[in-house]
Amino acid sequence: MKLNVYNTLSRKKEVFEPLHAPNVGLYVCGPTVYGDGHLGHARPAITFDILFRYLTHLGYKVRYVRNITDVGHLEHDADDGEDKIAKKARLDQLEPMEVVQHYLLRYHKAMEKLNVLPPSIEPHASGHIIEQIEFVKKILEAGYAYESEGSVYFDVEKYNKDYNYGKLSGRNIDELLETTRELDGQSEKRRSADFALWKKAAPEHIMHWPSPWSEGFPGWHLECSAMGTKYLGDTFDIHGGGMDLMFPHHEAEIAQSCAALGHESVKYWMHNNMITINGQKMGKSLGNFITLDQFFEGNHPLLTQPFAPMTIRFFILQAHYRSTVDFSSEALVASEKGLARLMEAYERLQKLQASAETTVEVAGLRERCEEAMCDDLNTPIVISHLFEASKAINTVADGKGTISEADLAELKEVFKLFIEDILGLQTESGSGSNEAYKKAIDLLLEMRLEAKRNKDWATSDKIRNELTALGFNIKDTKDGFEWSL
Ligand code: ZN
Numbered sequence: 001m002k003l004n005v006y007n008t009l010s011r012k013k014e015v016f017e018p019l020h021a022p023n024v025g026l027y028v029c030g031p032t033v034y035g036d037g038h039l040g041h042a043r044p045a046i047t048f049d050i051l052f053r054y055l056t057h058l059g060y061k062v063r064y065v066r067n068i069t070d071v072g073h074l075e076h077d078a079d080d081g082e083d084k085i086a087k088k089a090r091l092d093q094l095e096p097m098e099v100v101q102h103y104l105l106r107y108h109k110a111m112e113k114l115n116v117l118p119p120s121i122e123p124h125a126s127g128h129i130i131e132q133i134e135f136v137k138k139i140l141e142a143g144y145a146y147e148s149e150g151s152v153y154f155d156v157e158k159y160n161k162d163y164n165y166g167k168l169s170g171r172n173i174d175e176l177l178e179t180t181r182e183l184d185g186q187s188e189k190r191r192s193a194d195f196a197l198w199k200k201a202a203p204e205h206i207m208h209w210p211s212p213w214s215e216g217f218p219g220w221h222l223e224c225s226a227m228g229t230k231y232l233g234d235t236f237d238i239h240g241g242g243m244d245l246m247f248p249h250h251e252a253e254i255a256q257s258c259a260a261l262g263h264e265s266v267k268y269w270m271h272n273n274m275i276t277i278n279g280q281k282m283g284k285s286l287g288n289f290i291t292l293d294q295f296f297e298g299n300h301p302l303l304t305q306p307f308a309p310m311t312i313r314f315f316i317l318q319a320h321y322r323s324t325v326d327f328s329s330e331a332l333v334a335s336e337k338g339l340a341r342l343m344e345a346y347e348r349l350q351k352l353q354a355s356a357e358t359t360v361e362v363a364g365l366r367e368r369c370e371e372a373m374c375d376d377l378n379t380p381i382v383i384s385h386l387f388e389a390s391k392a393i394n395t396v397a398d399g400k401g402t403i404s405e406a407d408l409a410e411l412k413e414v415f416k417l418f419i420e421d422i423l424g425l426q427t428e429s430g431s432g433s434n435e436a437y438k439k440a441i442d443l444l445l446e447m448r449l450e451a452k453r454n455k456d457w458a459t460s461d462k463i464r465n466e467l468t469a470l471g472f473n474i475k476d477t478k479d480g481f482e483w484s485l
Contacts, residue, residue, distance in 0.1 A: 001371060002016065003055075003058060005238075005376055006270065006322060008168060013376055018060065019236065019267060024060040025063055025237045027227075027238070028048045029066075029241035032070075032084065037292045040274075041292070042313075043275055043321075043325070046317070047240070048270075049116045050321075050377055050379060053117065054422055057422055063231065065119060065120065065121045066122055068123070068124045069125050070097075070124050070125055070126045071085065071218065086205060090204075096206060097126075100126075114313050123230075128230065129218065131227065136218075138259075142259050143155075143158070144255075148189065151213065153194040153195065155190070156255070159259055163258050163259075168254055169247035173193070196219035197222055198213055198219065199219060201217055220249070221253055222256060224239075224249070224253050228265060228266075234263075236267070238266070239268070240272070241271060243271045243272065243273055243274055273323055273324045274324055276325070276327070277302065290303065292312070303329055308336070311332060318379070320376075320377075342390060345390030345394060346415055348393055349411060351397070354408045356404065360395050362403065365410075366410070368385045369385050373422065382418055382422075386419065444463055448463040448481075
């Protein structure tokens with residue numbers, strides 16, 4: 001079975017063939033750290049976490065780079081306006097890096113709660129100014145950029161004559177160039193379709209660096225071209241991000257890389273779809289901008305209750321990453337119930353007793369789940385297969401069916417693999433390691449019971465005293481023991 005992924009560039013599913021197997025280079029546009037993490041942050045993080053986990057499961061050695069945009073993201077997502085981080089720093093009288101650090105810590109905490117694995121490298125745009133300046137020089141040398149008043153702009157019209165600007169997003173660039181030809185005399189740019197590679201800093205701008213053109217800062221699109229190729233090479237396998245980044249960000253990235261290197265950098269472009277809330281786009285002005293912390297605490301007028309991070313994760317995985325997801329309290333409540341049902345079956349599975357033969361339907365579960373994952377990461381189908389198998393588990397647990405030892409072992413392995421390792425779902429009490437920790441304490445207390453039976457008071461006291469010193473409450477009961485922390 002081969003992994004198939006939908007390549008936004010070719011607009012079809014393609015068999016995934018890595019450029020340098022077993023190594024795989026994966027680059028995902030990370031967050032702009034100037035605001036609290038919200039659902040829009042959770043979806044790409046979870047989507048590409050699934051891809052990262054599944055590629056690893058397939059035996060690839062994945063270098064996963066997810067950048068941190070901490071400079072150059074301007075207020076109007078264009079070449080105007082103040083840098084968002086610089087503005088917040090100025091208003092709150094902080095160092096820009098204090099603002100970045102504050103939000104980055106919160107973002108990491110939220111990602112950890114959502115059980116999103118950390119990437120291999122998390123480079124900051126502000127830490128790669130030299131690489132970005134070198135990239136601008138290459139584009140200038142190739143003739144696809146021009147300097148104007150200390151800033152450098154990408155020449156979209158010139159580039160489009162030699163390459164195809166708009167190939168990723170499908171935008172008709174001739175039309176775009178035609179309608180944007182006229183610019184008032186105020187602008188430094190030749191055409192409004194041109195985008196900044198380097199911007200001269202205005203006097204009030206507090207984040208700036210020296211360059212051959214001016215004291216200034218890099219344009220937003222540049223960091224991904226510079227850091228992607230720095231860490232993954234001039235050509236690498238997968239570039240991912242949200243669909244909202246397709247234009248202009250990813251289109252500009254392709255143009256920058258082609259202009260500087262003479263060829264494209266990325267083999268497969270993958271995009272996750274957007275999230276809506278009660279059918280509406282998310283936005284601060286619409287009053288439906290819910291942060292991840294507000295979801296976890298239930299602290300927003302649109303929420304009827306708090307939702308555990310795993311419910312959010314499960315909810316996102318119940319939709320294919322290329323379909324839209326609409327959040328509502330009702331839909332989340334349904335997901336919460338669904339997840340509880342699945343996890344209950346997973347727990348019952350651990351306690352099943354094997355019989356001589358299998359009378360329930362469990363054959364081929366592994367193959368069906370792999371097939372769904374290989375079909376462009378179809379997590380909703382994987383989940384439906386796990387629900388089917390849960391019925392079989394419940395039938396056996398209720399004494400209405402039997403399962404052989406071999407089938408039981410296989411079922412346990414497949415559930416662990418898909419629920420924990422690939423979908424990254426954890427029980428609310430914690431992860432698998434939490435389970436292991438509980439079992440380890442149980443084991444120690446069993447040993448203490450045995451020592452007592454053997455009148456080995458020294459060992460029994462030692463276990464009790466040392467666990468008590470660590471903060472455990474141990475209670476002897478009629479049938480054994482109970483403990484809590
Ligand atoms: Zn990017």
